[in-house]
Amino acid sequence: MDSQGIDETDRIILQVLLRDARTPVRSLASQARVSVGTVVNRIRHLEDSGIIKRYTVSVDYEALGYDIVVITTFKIAKGKFPEVANELGKEKNIITIYDVTGEYDAVVISVFPSRSELDAFLKRVQSHSLIEKTHTVLVLKTTKESEITLL
Structure with missing residues (x-):
């Protein structure tokens, strides 16, 4: 063991x-x-023991029409991460929200079916009073997405 x-x-x-x-x-x-x-x-x-948290499926978002995958970093007003994360969690396109260290406070993975939906999302979050700065990158290709090699 x-x-x-x-x-x-x-x-x-x-x-x-x-x-x-x-x-x-x-x-x-x-x-x-x-x-x-x-x-x-x-x-x-x-x-x-909490090693297995749940049983789930792996969804092919592209097959569902969500061809655009983006990674957005957020600089959030000091001490306001929980509040902002809670609000971001209500966004239907967000898959994952990470609380991180460094220049930015959060890293968010999102999927979108169109550039117009991505644009609307970015305008919403950038106008949020507790979000000071964002940086978004478009994922061109996923080269690895697996947890299997951890074992």
Whole structure:
């Protein structure tokens, strides 16, 4: 076991679930070379310890018509990150909001179906009284998007 309290069996289970969270327990057991009961117990432990937070799907936003992906950094008025993050969280196009260190206070990943929707979003956030500065970059191509190699 390592510092996270997981061993090779846990790693195998996590790697398979990261690729496909709907993998049947029997298949997990086969791939980890353990019994079905062991897999059930290991998954329960991983859930209880907070390592597995939820089961979800990976959405292809481009296939849904959201071809524009942007990364926007925000300089926020001192001490106002929680308030701004809460308001930004209501924006339908925002996928992720990070609280970060450095020159900027937040990094936001967003998707848009058109330049006009992106433009409207940027005008909204730039006019917010608690947002002092923004910087937006357009993602041209995603070359890696995976958590699997962490294990």
